[in-house]
Amino acid sequence: MDTITAIILAIVEGITEFIPVSSTGHMILTSKLLGFDEQDSIMKTYEIVIQLGAILAIALVYRERVLNLLGIGRKNSGRGGVMPASRLNLIHVIFGIAPALAVAFFARDFIKSLFGATTVLWALVAGGILMIIAEWVNRRKIRITAHELDDLSYGQALAIGMYQIISVLWPGFSRSGSTISGGMLSGVSYKASADFSFLIAIPIMCAASGYEMLDSYKNFTSETIGYFVIGFLISFVVAYVVVILFMKLIQKIRLTHFAIYRFILAAIFWLFIMR
Numbered sequence: 001m002d003t004i005t006a007i008i009l010a011i012v013e014g015i016t017e018f019i020p021v022s023s024t025g026h027m028i029l030t031s032k033l034l035g036f037d038e039q040d041s042i043m044k045t046y047e048i049v050i051q052l053g054a055i056l057a058i059a060l061v062y063r064e065r066v067l068n069l070l071g072i073g074r075k076n077s078g079r080g081g082v083m084p085a086s087r088l089n090l091i092h093v094i095f096g097i098a099p100a101l102a103v104a105f106f107a108r109d110f111i112k113s114l115f116g117a118t119t120v121l122w123a124l125v126a127g128g129i130l131m132i133i134a135e136w137v138n139r140r141k142i143r144i145t146a147h148e149l150d151d152l153s154y155g156q157a158l159a160i161g162m163y164q165i166i167s168v169l170w171p172g173f174s175r176s177g178s179t180i181s182g183g184m185l186s187g188v189s190y191k192a193s194a195d196f197s198f199l200i201a202i203p204i205m206c207a208a209s210g211y212e213m214l215d216s217y218k219n220f221t222s223e224t225i226g227y228f229v230i231g232f233l234i235s236f237v238v239a240y241v242v243v244i245l246f247m248k249l250i251q252k253i254r255l256t257h258f259a260i261y262r263f264i265l266a267a268i269f270w271l272f273i274m275r
Contacts, residue, residue, distance in 0.1 A: 001046065001227050005034055010050045010231040014238025017054040018176055018198055019246055020131060020258045021265075025120040025172030029269060032117050042224060045216035048209050049228045053235030055205045058198055061243050065149075065199060069093065087150050088196075095157040096179075096200040100164040101207060107169065115171050117269065123172030124266040128259035130166075134181035135255040138190065146188040149195045159186040160196060164204075175201065180255065191250050198243065 012030050016023040027047055036043055059066060069090055104111065138144070146152045163182025167175040176197045183193025220228065246253065 001036075001042065001224075003227070003230065005036075006046070006227040006231050007234060008034070009046065010053070010234035011238055013047070013050040013231075014054055014057070014235040015242055017051065017235075017239055018058060018201065018243050020127070020174050020177030020180055020255065021262060022120070022124065022127065022167075022172045022174035022177065023051075023054075024115075025124055025174070028115060028117055028120050028172070029265075029273075033273065041216065042219050044212070045219040045224075046228060046231060048212050048216060050231040050235035051205060051209050053232040054239035055202060055209065057236045057239035058243060059202050060240060061247075062199055062202070066202065088152055091154060092152055092157040092196075093200055093203065095154055096161045096164070096196065097204045097207075099158075099161040100168045100175075100204060103165050104168050104208060111169060111171070114169075117273075119170070120172030121266045121270055123170045123174075124262040126170070127167075127173045127177045128262040130181050131177055131255040131259045131262075134184040135190075138184035142185070142187050144187055144189050146183075146192050148189075149192050149199075152188060152192060152196060156183065156186045156188055157196070159183075160188075160193070160200075164200075175204075177255075177258070184255075190255070191247075194247070194250060 009027065009030060012026050013023055016026045031043065065088075069088070146156055160179050160182045163178045163185075164175060165178075167173040167178040176194075179197040179200070180190070180193045183196060184190060188196070
């Protein structure tokens with residue numbers, strides 16, 4: 001690894017971690033373009049480090065909501081100072097992350113065996129199709145019952161958690177793509193689905209990264225620490241900017257736009273890189 005490579009990978013991670021295009025898929029494809037073995041232990045450690053940078057960015061963006069969930073932040077009141085009955089709480093978050101964490105824990109080795117460029121390309125296409133279907137159904141066939149994050153029901157949170165399993169078992173499918181689509185298919189608005197997707201990313205990514213770090217801490221050496229620091233900082237800054245922009249432009253950037261990008265990316269790699 002060199003400085004330029006570290007910067008490129010960190011930028012890719014920061015841009016793709018929270019938008020529905022699959023950061024895992026992009027990291028695999030980018031590593032292939034740069035001629036790296038994606039399964040190399042130092043490369044895997046570097047990916048964990050830059051992912052932690054992205055997690056810190058999303059935690060900062062949603063810091064007030066996170067503090068409220070933990071009971072240590074300012075509490076928003078309804079009329080008369082009474083808390084809304086449907087307010088989001090930790091049970092929603094648990095329902096949103098438990099299915100994926102359970103599958104990831106018991107199928108860890110199987111999931112790792114699926115990592116590869118060809119798998120990612122098919123996942124990009126399949127995920128794009130799901131996103132187009134979800135957007136069409138959400139806008140035409142389903143009554144929206146959760147317009148805001150605090151309107152989310154326990155059943156909708158669990159449904160989103162179940163859809164997240166797809167991205168766990170299929171590298172390149174996109175965690176945010178599956179959760180946002182799952183929310184929209186369950187009667188949750190596009191914005192609320194994105195908010196919940198980003199929020200539950202914090203605990204599930206911390207758990208996954210922390211678990212992987214147990215096998216990777218030995219790769220923190222005097223030769224690699226500089227690259228890790230650079231990657232962490234760049235990933236943090238880029239992810240923070242991307243999430244802020246995405247939430248501001250969410251009404252203009254539809255899931256279909258991301259789906260089209262996924263189709264184009266898959267086609268380019270299949271026609272010009274894989275052959």
